[in-house]
Amino acid sequence: MIRKLFSGKTPVRGRVVRNAALVAVAWASLLASQAPLGPSPARALASAGAAVEVETKDVLVFRNGNTLEGKILSETATQVTFRGTSHGISFEATYELADILTIQRDVEAEGSGTPERGEVRRPSPTETASRDRRVSGEGGPVVYHAPLRGVFSRDIALQSMERLVRDAAKHAPDYLIFTLENDWNASMAGRLAEEELLEVDLGPQYDNLFLVERMAPLLTELMDTEWERRPKVIFFVRRAMGGAAFLPFLGESIYFHPEARMGGIGYLDWFEMGGDSMVDEKQISLRMGHAEGLAIKAGYDPRIMRAMMVAGYALSYSYEDGRVVLKDGTSGQVQLTRAIAKGERQDTVDDFIRGTSRDILTLNAEIAKVLGISKGTVTDLDGLLFELGIHRNHTLIDGDGDRILDRWSRSVREAERNYVRLARDLNEVRVEGATRRERNRGRGQQIRILESMRSILMQYDGALPWWRLPGGSSIEAINARIQEIRFQMQTDQ
Amino acid sequence: MNLFRDSWARLLVLCAVVLVSLASAGAFAADRIHLADGRVLEGEVLRELDGHIWFRHNVGGIHVESIFAPQDYTRVERETVEERPVERARPSREAAPEQRRVSGAPRAAVISLGDGQNDMVGLYITASSIRDIVPLLREEEVDIVVFRINSGGGLLLEIRRLTDFIHEQLKPEFRVVSWVESAISAAAMTSHVIEEIYFMPQGNYGAATGWYGRGQAVSGRGLSEVLYMMEQISEKGGYPIQIMRSMQIDEPLSVSFDDRGEAVWRQDESGDHVVNPRGRILTLNALDAERFGFSRGTASNLEQLAQAMGLQEVEWVGEQVRGVPYPVSRAEAAMRSFRDRTARSEVRLAGLANQYGQALNAAQGAGDRQARARMVGIARRALRELTQAVGDSTGHMLFTLNQPTEEDYREWIRQQEEFLRDLMR
Known part of the structure; x- marks a missing residue:
């Protein structure tokens, strides 16, 4: 017995504005038309090149969730005329008050004001929710952008992914873009010795596959049934190393940053349980089956996944009739990986850190493009939007994802602190006293603390590994401890 | 509602x-x-x-x-279904008018076997849990049962019960289909009794090596029995015995296609396509399963599945439920409820087993007879509750009490009762 440890056409709703002279007018009119859900603004005026200087600013929060920042020029009982800046171009427009949820007046302006066109705003956690949300563009396809950063499985966790996707669903985007840049480096492990580093960073990465499988329905099947229409899910990879390397396979397409790396999994075939080799083979086989399934579902050759995971597998490719043809072994013109025997690692730590390993496949932008994993290499979100053909004509919803991820990460850290504090408090509870009642009071306190610890572990399942926490205990161990204390309460005389 | x-x-x-x-x-x-x-x-x-x-x-x-x-x-x-009067076995359809057939299209229900979390065969996937939903399938006038499998395996012991029930009870009454998201080990061995297997694109199927302890492979007579059992199950499902054998033990597997395009499987590497090289355990992915004719197709959703099954029309029974990518029939709801209950009882059983162990230890260490009698009393109550809660669930027997078979479990109870009696002598 085993137990797991466990497309189509791009929707274009607006017109593409090519003539620079028309840009300003279009920005203003389309921006206005996309902001409220109701009728278009009564009037839209453009004054290209006239910068808006704002010491303080007014913020319009529309009922559809969009916000605009600038200055209110005039108001009537039913309308408000507003001057703002979008992507460096100022505009004037009149909006129906019925479409506006709230008006924030004379909000102190910060920094350089509104972002430049195409700028991806990365708000600080202290900014307000309304200012976190940024709507840019001119009413073309809706693009929801969310960053995925931090430690995979802790910050980029099932729970945070679920929150991001649920938030995105509210905007019914045409594109859901994740910029993936997970923390993955030597200092994370906090060790210096080579072997220790490799053991920690390489050993268990493949089992994060199962976490990615748990995330998969959010971006695949459930979109078919729970979303009004399925968006294109795109991963923009800046760094997808270790377990995070499985994540982009959930997307419809992948784009790479020029310096991106995706991989660092490896050495699945070195798996050992300490028993019979056939049982090890079983464990390797089932994991490979799961991993290959991810690649197949995403439309890629499963051999690429095998090369990323198995050190004993060599993969190469040749160009045949202008096409890249993968070859098992080393018969191809270009060697991707070499097959190495168990325990005979040839890659150096330097290879490992730089992503130039040949024991296992780590994809860089060039290789990923050649193999068809990456659809293109872009330096930023603007470049990606350009590649998608929606650079001049899109509505970008950005910032909410940042806030959601920040909040989740803070809550995980807070939960971690709380857990450690509770573990410490538990040790300080004294079960003493002359009477059974006095002693049971202490025991009752112990049980309450243990229940709080258990509740934290359940809430942060997968994101908060108890074995890494000082004083950490598994849920099972906590249950047993509670039982033990209850028994003591029962039998104390 | x-x-x-x-x-x-x-x-x-x-x-x-x-x-x-x-x-x-x-x-x-x-x-x-x-x-x-x-x-x-x-x-x-x-x-x-x-x-x-x-x-x-x-x-x-x-x-x-x-x-x-x-x-x-x-x-x-x-009672077993055969013992029931027909009227009882097929409850009145007037009881569920909303579920009545509205068109001539066949009615199909997706029944999940495992959800990737609560997925252990023998604990969360059992013959009795499938038997329990059969009346609901009948009430809902289901013609096609699609088992959506997502399980990492489980107890060897349950495989025979499951495959017998599917083969003898379900197949004569329903068109039974396996739709594989992940069928590893005991889950693959269970699915193997079903003739119609479809994969999801991410599907995987195999890795059926029996093991115990810290990675010890089942060997000797035990292995021979499992190999033989799977030969019989392969025959019932219509699969060449070589395929499952390569999933169980170190046996190579290759396939060639004859003039009529039919697959000829070999337990060596001499065929045109080596499916499993020597020294490996086979797990099939969706591409290979379809390419070599093991699966009847690959489908990522119900629409594709219906197409692969050759259904011009089909009525998927059930209601859309948030978080579930297919309609949830009442039978499926019951299956999900079963898994939830089982998960809860796992926790409860662990508590009872813990309590029993503590009481036993305390009784052994008690200085005087009165204190010992009190602890033995607590232990007896815990044991009684424990055995009632375990019932005949082999999964609970193994995972809570580490007793691999029902016989071992009965013997364990007998020993415990005897031990408790001895403590009071």
Whole structure:
């Protein structure tokens, strides 16, 4: 017995504005038309090149969730005329008050004001929710952008992914873009010795596959049934190393940053349980089956996944009739990986850190493009939007994802602190006293603390590994401890 | 709707049991319901709806009818289907008018076997849990049962029960289909009895090597028995025995296609395509499964599945439920409810086993007879509750008490009772 440890056409709703002279007018009119859900603004005026200087600013929060920042020029009982800046171009427009949820007046302006066109705003956690949300563009396809950063499985966790996707669903985007840049480096492990580093960073990465499988329905099947229409899910990879390397396979397409790396999994075939080799083979086989399934579902050759995971597998490719043809072994013109025997690692730590390993496949932008994993290499979100053909004509919803991820990460850290504090408090509870009642009071306190610890572990399942926490205990161990204390309460005389 | 049903049924349970004084005495079928509080009631299951059970039983010589919500019971034991009168086996369809056939299209229900988390064969996937949903499948006039499998495996012991039930009870009545998200080990061995297997694109199937302890492979007579069992199951499912063998042990596997395009499997590497090289254990992915004719197709959703199954028309039975990518029939709801209950009882059993162990230790260390008697009393109560809660679940026997077979479990109970008696001598 085993137990797991466990497309189509791009929707274009607006017109593409090519003539620079028309840009300003279009920005203003389309921006206005996309902001409220109701009728278009009564009037839209453009004054290209006239910068808006704002010491303080007014913020319009529309009922559809969009916000605009600038200055209110005039108001009537039913309308408000507003001057703002979008992507460096100022505009004037009149909006129906019925479409506006709230008006924030004379909000102190910060920094350089509104972002430049195409700028991806990365708000600080202290900014307000309304200012976190940024709507840019001119009413073309809706693009929801969310960053995925931090430690995979802790910050980029099932729970945070679920929150991001649920938030995105509210905007019914045409594109859901994740910029993936997970923390993955030597200092994370906090060790210096080579072997220790490799053991920690390489050993268990493949089992994060199962976490990615748990995330998969959010971006695949459930979109078919729970979303009004399925968006294109795109991963923009800046760094997808270790377990995070499985994540982009959930997307419809992948784009790479020029310096991106995706991989660092490896050495699945070195798996050992300490028993019979056939049982090890079983464990390797089932994991490979799961991993290959991810690649197949995403439309890629499963051999690429095998090369990323198995050190004993060599993969190469040749160009045949202008096409890249993968070859098992080393018969191809270009060697991707070499097959190495168990325990005979040839890659150096330097290879490992730089992503130039040949024991296992780590994809860089060039290789990923050649193999068809990456659809293109872009330096930023603007470049990606350009590649998608929606650079001049899109509505970008950005910032909410940042806030959601920040909040989740803070809550995980807070939960971690709380857990450690509770573990410490538990040790300080004294079960003493002359009477059974006095002693049971202490025991009752112990049980309450243990229940709080258990509740934290359940809430942060997968994101908060108890074995890494000082004083950490598994849920099972906590249950047993509670039982033990209850028994003591029962039998104390 | 479901909320209403839940509240209503719970209210009925909370208020009282309904007296059925006019019911004839002694006419009960021999059904047993295991309640969450450890009690086991004998009587007759009158009706089931969304996991709620209308149960007639005897209290102090008076027939009463109680309604139990899913959280109120852990398990239901029934007479076998053959022993029931036909009217009982196929409950009146008037009871569920909303589920009646509205078109001539075949009606299909997706039944999940495992959800990737609660997925252990023998614990969360059992013959009895499938047997329990059959009446609901009938009520819902289901023609096609699609088992959506997502399991990492489980108990060897349950495989025979599952495959026998599917082969002997389900197949004659329904078109049974396996739709594989992940079928590893015991899950693959179970699915192997089903002729129609479809993969999801991410699907995987195999890695059926039996093991125990810290990675010791099943060997000797035990292995021979499992190999033989899987030969029989392969035959029932219509698969060449070589395929499963390569999933179980170190046997190479290759395939060639004859002039008629039919696959010829070999237990060596001499075929045109090496499916599994020597020294490896086979797990098939969706591409290879379809390419080599093991699966009948690959489908990522119900529309594709229906197409792969050759269905011009199909009515998928059930309602859309948030978080579930297919309609949830009442039978599927019952299956999900079963898994939830089992997960809860796992926690409870672990607590009881813990309590029993502590009481036993305390009894052994007790200085005087009176203190020992008190601890033995606590241990006896814990043991009694434990055995009631375990019932005949082999999964619980193994995972809670580390007893691999029912015989081992019975022997363990006997030893414990004897030990407790000795403590009091």
